Amino acid sequence: MIGSGDEDETSDRAGSSGHAGSTGRADSSSRAGSSGRVSSADRAESSDPADLAGAVISWFAENARDLPWRRPGFTPWGTLVSEFMLQQTPVIRVVPRLAEWLERWPTPAALAASSPGDAVGAWQSLGYPRRALWLHAAAVTIVERHRGIVPREVDALLALPGVGDYTARAVSAFAYGDRHPVVDTNIRRVIARAVQGDAEPGPPNGKRDLAEMAALLPTDRTDARAFNAGMMELGAVVCTARAPKCELCPLRASCAWRAAGYPEFTGKRKTIQKKFEGSDRQVRGLILAALRARHPEAVSHAVLSALWPDRLQFDRALAGLLADGLASLTADGFTLPTS
DNA sequence: GAAGCGTGGGC
DNA sequence: TGCCCAAGCTT
Numbered sequence: 001m002i003g004s005g006d007e008d009e010t011s012d013r014a015g016s017s018g019h020a021g022s023t024g025r026a027d028s029s030s031r032a033g034s035s036g037r038v039s040s041a042d043r044a045e046s047s048d049p050a051d052l053a054g055a056v057i058s059w060f061a062e063n064a065r066d067l068p069w070r071r072p073g074f075t076p077w078g079t080l081v082s083e084f085m086l087q088q089t090p091v092i093r094v095v096p097r098l099a100e101w102l103e104r105w106p107t108p109a110a111l112a113a114s115s116p117g118d119a120v121g122a123w124q125s126l127g128y129p130r131r132a133l134w135l136h137a138a139a140v141t142i143v144e145r146h147r148g149i150v151p152r153e154v155d156a157l158l159a160l161p162g163v164g165d166y167t168a169r170a171v172s173a174f175a176y177g178d179r180h181p182v183v184d185t186n187i188r189r190v191i192a193r194a195v196q197g198d199a200e201p202g203p204p205n206g207k208r209d210l211a212e213m214a215a216l217l218p219t220d221r222t223d224a225r226a227f228n229a230g231m232m233e234l235g236a237v238v239c240t241a242r243a244p245k246c247e248l249c250p251l252r253a254s255c256a257w258r259a260a261g262y263p264e265f266t267g268k269r270k271t272i273q274k275k276f277e278g279s280d281r282q283v284r285g286l287i288l289a290a291l292r293a294r295h296p297e298a299v300s301h302a303v304l305s306a307l308w309p310d311r312l313q314f315d316r317a318l319a320g321l322l323a324d325g326l327a328s329l330t331a332d333g334f335t336l337p338t339s
Numbered sequence: 340g341a342a343g344c345g346t347g348g349g350c
Numbered sequence: 351t352g353c354c355c356a357a358g359c360t361t
Contacts, residue, residue, distance in 0.1 A: 082357085083357065083358095084358095085357090086356090086357040086358090087356095087357070087358045087359070088344090088345085088346095088355095088356055088357085088358055088359090089345090089346080089347095089356065089357085090346095090347080090348080090355090090356050090357095091356085091357080092348090093346080093347075093348095093356090094357090125345080125346060125347080126345080126346080127344085127345035127346040127347080127356095128344060128345055128346085128358085128359090129344090129345075130344070130345095130359090130360090131344095131358090131359085134359080134360095161359095161360095162358090162359065162360090163359085164358060164359050164360085165358090165359090166357070166358060166359090167357085167358075167359085170357070182357090184357045184358080185355095185356080185357075185358085186356095186357070187357090203340090203341095204358095232357060235357090236356090236357075240355095241354080241355060241356090242349085242350080242354075242355075243350090271340095271341065271342075272353090272354085273342095273343090273344095273353095273354085273355090274342090274343085275352090275353095276345080276346085277352095280343085280344090281343080281344060281345060281346095282345085282346095284344080284345080285345050285346070288345085320344095324344090
C-alpha cells in the first residue's frame with residue numbers, strides 16, 4: 001500500500017530549471033497486467049485511475065503537512081473560514097489570521113453579531129478584502145436560514161455569498177466527508193500533467209475539469225476525501241507550477257508529462273494580470289489599509305487623499321470602495337463598512 | 340468569457 | 351528587477 005515509495009527510475013531531471021533534457025522513457029511496455037491484482041511495482045506505472053488514487057492517498061497519509069484544518073475536531077465553520085481565506089492567498093499567510101478569526105468568532109452567529117467593518121478590519125492584509133465582506137454576509141445567512149449551522153449540501157453552500165464551485169465542494173467534502181470531486185488550481189495542474197501529459201492545465205473549464213476529477217475519484221467516501229486533499233497537497237508541494245519536484249512525486253512512474261519528456265506548454269495561457277504598481281487596486285489597497293489602521297475611528301477625506309497624488313484616480317478608487325461596500329461615509333469621515 | 344479584485348514572496 | 355504565482359468569485 002505504500003505505493004510507489006521505491007525508486008525504479010533514476011533519470012529525474014525535472015528539478016530546477018526547465019525540463020529540456022529528459023527524454024523520459026515512453027516504455028508503456030510494463031503497464032499493469034490486464035487482470036486482477038496489481039503488484040506495487042506495476043501499480044506505479046499503471047494508468048488505471050484506481051492505482052493513481054491509491055498512490056496519492058498513500059503518499060498523502062505519510063506526507064500531509066500539519067495544518068490547522070487537518071486537526072481533529074476542526075469545525076465546519078473553521079473549514080468555511082479557512083476556505084475563504086485560502087482563495088488566492090498562500091497557506092503560510094492564512095494560518096495566523098485563521099487562528100485569530102476562530103478565537104474571536106468561533107461560530108457563524110458570533111461573526112454575524114459583529115459589524116462587517118470588524119470583519120474587514122480583522123482580515124488585515126490577506127488581500128481581496130471583499131472576501132471578508134462576503135464571509136460576514138455568509139455568516140448572517142447561515143444564522144438566518146440554516147439555524148447557525150454551516151450547510152452540508154453543495155447547493156445550499158453555493159447559495160452563500162462568496163462561495164463558488166470550489167469552496168462549496170471543498171466544505172462538503174472536507175468538513176462533512178461527502179463524496180464530491182473537488183477541483184482547484186493544484187488539482188487541475190496535477191491532472192494536466194499526470195493524466196494528460198501537458199505542462200499546464202490551461203484556462204479553467206468547470207464542467208470538463210469536474211468530469212476529469214470525477215473519473216479519478218475513488219468510490220469510497222473516506223478514500224475520496226483523502227484523494228481530494230492529497231491531490232491538492234501534491235499540487236501545492238510537489239507538482240508545483242514552477243520547479244516541480246518530480247523526483248519526490250508518487251506518480252512519477254506513470255506521469256504522462258514525464259513519459260512524454262516534459263514538453264513545454266503550447267495551449268492557451270490564462271490571461272495575465274495587469275501590473276499592480278500604479279493600478280486602481282494599489283490605490284484601493286492604500287485607502288483600505290488606512291481605514292483598517294484607524295478602525296473603528298473615521299478618517300478624513302484630506303488624510304486619505306494625501307495617500308495618492310493622482311486625484312482623479314484616487315476619487316475613482318474611493319468611489320469604488322464605497323460602491324463595493326468596503327467603506328462607508330459617516331458624519332466624521334470615512335470608515336470601514338458600518339452595518 | 341474576459342476583466343477586475345490585494346498582497347507578498349520566490350526566482 | 352520584473353514577472354509569475356497563490357485552496358477563486360463575481361460581474
